[in-house]
Amino acid sequence: MTEAPAHAHRGMRSRDAILDTATELMSLHGYAATSISMVSAACGLPASSIYWHFGSKDGVYVAVLERARTSLLSALPPVEVPGADVSQRLDGFLGAVGEAFQRHPDGVKLLIGLGMLQRTASAAAVAELRRYRDGLLAWARDALGFVFDVRDRPEVAEALARFTLRAASGTAVARWFDPAASLDAESLRVALLALAAHRGVPVVTGRG
Amino acid sequence: MTEAPAHAHRGMRSRDAILDTATELMSLHGYAATSISMVSAACGLPASSIYWHFGSKDGVYVAVLERARTSLLSALPPVEVPGADVSQRLDGFLGAVGEAFQRHPDGVKLLIGLGMLQRTASAAAVAELRRYRDGLLAWARDALGFVFDVRDRPEVAEALARFTLRAASGTAVARWFDPAASLDAESLRVALLALAAHRGVPVVTGRG
DNA sequence: GTCTATATCCTGATAGAC
DNA sequence: GTCTATCAGGATATAGAC
Numbered sequence: 001m002t003e004a005p006a007h008a009h010r011g012m013r014s015r016d017a018i019l020d021t022a023t024e025l026m027s028l029h030g031y032a033a034t035s036i037s038m039v040s041a042a043c044g045l046p047a048s049s050i051y052w053h054f055g056s057k058d059g060v061y062v063a064v065l066e067r068a069r070t071s072l073l074s075a076l077p078p079v080e081v082p083g084a085d086v087s088q089r090l091d092g093f094l095g096a097v098g099e100a101f102q103r104h105p106d107g108v109k110l111l112i113g114l115g116m117l118q119r120t121a122s123a124a125a126v127a128e129l130r131r132y133r134d135g136l137l138a139w140a141r142d143a144l145g146f147v148f149d150v151r152d153r154p155e156v157a158e159a160l161a162r163f164t165l166r167a168a169s170g171t172a173v174a175r176w177f178d179p180a181a182s183l184d185a186e187s188l189r190v191a192l193l194a195l196a197a198h199r200g201v202p203v204v205t206g207r208g
Numbered sequence: 209m210t211e212a213p214a215h216a217h218r219g220m221r222s223r224d225a226i227l228d229t230a231t232e233l234m235s236l237h238g239y240a241a242t243s244i245s246m247v248s249a250a251c252g253l254p255a256s257s258i259y260w261h262f263g264s265k266d267g268v269y270v271a272v273l274e275r276a277r278t279s280l281l282s283a284l285p286p287v288e289v290p291g292a293d294v295s296q297r298l299d300g301f302l303g304a305v306g307e308a309f310q311r312h313p314d315g316v317k318l319l320i321g322l323g324m325l326q327r328t329a330s331a332a333a334v335a336e337l338r339r340y341r342d343g344l345l346a347w348a349r350d351a352l353g354f355v356f357d358v359r360d361r362p363e364v365a366e367a368l369a370r371f372t373l374r375a376a377s378g379t380a381v382a383r384w385f386d387p388a389a390s391l392d393a394e395s396l397r398v399a400l401l402a403l404a405a406h407r408g409v410p411v412v413t414g415r416g
Numbered sequence: 417g418t419c420t421a422t423a424t425c426c427t428g429a430t431a432g433a434c
Numbered sequence: 435g436t437c438t439a440t441c442a443g444g445a446t447a448t449a450g451a452c
Contacts, residue, residue, distance in 0.1 A: 011417055032241035035445060049418060051447065112320075112381055133385050162382070163395055169381040170374025173320050177341050187371055187403055194402030195395055219435055244428065257436060259429065 015053050017043050023064050027109040031061055058122045065125070068107040069132040076100055079142040086203050089147040090192065094185040096143075101168060101183050108172045111136075133165075140164050148196050148203070156199050160192055167191075223261050225251050231272050235317040239269055266330045273333070276315040277340040284308055287350035294411050297355040298400065302393040304351075309376060309391050316380045319344075341373075348372050356404050356411070364407050368400055375399075 021043035025034045036057055040047040054060045077096045083089035101108060111132055144150075144164070145157035167188050174181040197203050229251035233242045244265055248255040262268040285304045291297035309316060319340055352358075352372070353365035375396050382389040405411050 014417080030238060030240055032238055036447085037444075046419060047446085048420085048448080052417065057446065130385060159395070163392070163399075166375055166378025166382055168378070170376070170378035173377040173381070174370070174374055177338060184371070187367070190402050190406045191371075191399035194398050198398045222435080243426080245426075254437060255428085256430080256438085260435065265428065 011053075014045055014049060018045060018050055018053060018060070019064055019067055022060050023068060023106050023110070026061065026064055027106040036060070058125055062122075062125050062128050065110060065128045065132055068104070068110050069128070069135055072100060072104045072107040073135050073139065075104065076139050079139065079146050081143055081146055083147075086148055086193075086196075090189060093143050093147045094183075094189055097140075097164065097168065098183045098185050101171070105172075105175075108168070112169055112172050137161055137165055144192075148201050150196075150201055153201075156196070156201060159199070160195060163195060164188065164192065219261075222253055222257060226253060226258055226261060226268070227272055227275055230268050231276060231314050231318070234269065234272055235314040244268070266333055270330075270333050270336050273318060273336045273340055276312070276318050277336070277343055280308060280312045280315040281343050281347065283312065284347050287347065287354055289351055289354055291355075294356055294401075294404075298397060301351050301355050302391075302397055305348075305372065305376065305396075306391045306393050309379070313380075313383075316376070320377055320380050345369055345373055352400075356409050358404075358409055361407075361409075364404070364409060367407070368403060371403060372396065372400065 018039065022034070022039050025038055025042060028034075036047050036050055039060070040050060050060065054063055077092075081089045081092040081096075083092050111129070140161035141154070141157045144160045145154065148157070148160070150156045168183065171181060171183050193203050226247065230242070230247050233246055233250060236242075244255050244258055247268070248258060258268065262271055285300075289297045289300040289304075291300050319337070348369035349362070349365045352368045353362065356365070356368070358364045376391065379389055379391050401411050
């Protein structure tokens with residue numbers, strides 16, 4: 001972001017190392033409880049290097065969020081979920097959500113835990129946080145519109161997406177108390193099918 | 209907790225004032241981002257008074273959580289939800305959950321936001337936090353067992369309660385982005401009915 | 417780009433008069 | 435129980451040699 005134009009290999013590697021440790025620590029302890037000294041000690045680079053790369057603690061946070069967002073969103077499959085019928089496509093969708101949830105735990109924790117920062121963080125941080133949430137919601141909305149074949153009824157896909165995102169957020173919260181908690185795709189499947197049916201979308205309520 | 213046995217009216221009032229302020233600030237900014245100085249400035253009492261009453265910042269946190277827990281749990285109605293059929297009882301249950309959610313926003317925010325404290329807070333704080341969560345889960349489990357008349361199938365009531373708690377947690381998270389977000393009792397109703405039916409509980413899937 | 421050293425402020429917590 | 439005054443440490447952030 002602030003590097004010289006020429007070959008700055010080591011600088012980039014340091015930048016990534018800082019982001020790695022900051023992501024881990026911030027998703028573990030939260031933004032406020034993570035100090036620059038902690039990040040410095042954990043990644044081996046002096047605090048001044050962190051400030052050189054990111055300018056401020058807030059800058060670190062924004063960069064961490066941005067990387068988590070692009071990483072998670074690019075890991076999500078295309079919204080055109082394959083499958084002959086609603087049931088198959090829904091399974092594909094839930095599989096993608098579950099896998100993303102399982103493989104990017106930091107991302108979700110960051111999204112939730114660092115939401116506690118009304119006054120603490122900058123406008124840039126809040127904006128980045130919102131962009132993160134909006135990205136997830138948009139993906140879920142588009143994918144669910146495809147799954148239930150309701151691209152002509154955006155309000156239905158939107159409602160289903162919100163429900164899915166809340167279930168995922170609630171599961172992330174549950175993980176603080178029980179680290180083994182998983183997404184419970186089966187319940188979510190039943191709930192989404194019922195919600196779609198309740199809104200007049202033609203679906204088969206059983207599995208076979 | 210540490211007061212003298214005699215008449216200590218003013219002490220109790222100060223204690224409550226400190227707890228009020230700490231609850232507000234901690235549910236707004238989170239535990240780590242809330243300093244004793246902030247609480248002191250906001251409630252008007254010197255920092256040393258806070259330490260006299262609660263011993264440490266951690267003690268303040270534990271007391272805040274404990275009061276929020278007893279306050280919220282005692283505000284919940286008895287689990288014997290009245291109603292002739294499942295649909296009526298479910299509406300009563302969801303009404304109680306929605307009202308508690310609406311009238312005790314601090315409690316839910318505390319429960320969630322302060323969960324980010326793996327190493328930051330003490331064992332006592334973690335225990336109190338867990339007690340809070342367990343209390344909510346137990347109430348939801350018992351009430352749902354009554355609603356769906358499945359007191360003989362505790363695993364069903366447990367699963368429905370977990371689903372409800374996750375939906376509520378997810379909604380609290382959604383509130384950080386959209387303060388107007390409400391519990392969406394209608395969706396939760398549809399989902400719970402479908403989940404119960406999916407587990408073999410006899411329910412009418414429509415409203416009437 | 418990375419290091420050492422440092423400035424400034426604020427934190428949690430205590431001492432002791434009243 | 436409440437106040438003023440204060441400590442020791444850690445926080446964010448910067449200066450400047452290399």
